[in-house]
Amino acid sequence: MGASKTDHFSDNHNQMASIAKALGHPARIAIVEFLAKSEACICTDIVDILPLSQPTVSQHLRELKSAGIIKGTVEGNAICYCLNQEVLSILKEYIGKLAIIKTCC
């Protein structure tokens, strides 16, 4: 006991939770926001904008990538990151459905 009982929930609930979970850290929010504000994909600069060490940033990037929120392309000895709009749209749609005012409470 301690691990979450993933297999007791629907695929959809698990997917939404894993996307939300990946965004559930201020460093990862900062990364995603930085990529969103950039005109193009970003190589190199991500470590510089965060108050965290390079290995820690690398770990956060991996989590965002494994949730599908960002994509990374190898570009020489650097890696270019950008947002995966498909996955963000899934989240957007989902939150949109929840955020509908109802006449109660």
Next chain:
Amino acid sequence: MGASKTDHFSDNHNQMASIAKALGHPARIAIVEFLAKSEACICTDIVDILPLSQPTVSQHLRELKSAGIIKGTVEGNAICYCLNQEVLSILKEYIGKLAIIKTCC
């Protein structure tokens, strides 16, 4: 080391992360979805829809409440829960800004 360095990030980043984090578990997604689908606020039934014990569900409800995602109203010896649309709207707006297709990658 181990705890996240909350104080090194902006209030906005921390708030968005804490909302996302609260949604980052399939049980909490299931709760929120159940409340969204219900016509009115829900007392009592929440424990029954989840494959988890009553104390565990209570803990998840508390996390959703402390992130501001749900509200609970005392109603006799029960508690009626419903979504806090204000907070969901904050998230909706935020994700909406991220999820804008750009011509890159």
Next chain:
DNA sequence: AAATAATATTGCAATATTACGATATAAAAA
């Protein structure tokens, strides 16, 4: 007043996350 019902809290074990130093890897530059 005692029993019941709904929810919260406590205590604790199992596991996951966060962070970083040290080190590895792989491509570019010197």
Next chain:
DNA sequence: TTTTTATATCGTAATATTGCAATATTATTT
């Protein structure tokens, strides 16, 4: 080829999360 640059991985310590049994709390019902 050596050095530099950009990123990843390993190992590990500190802390947080998840889950539940046991118990407490609070209001309702009998």
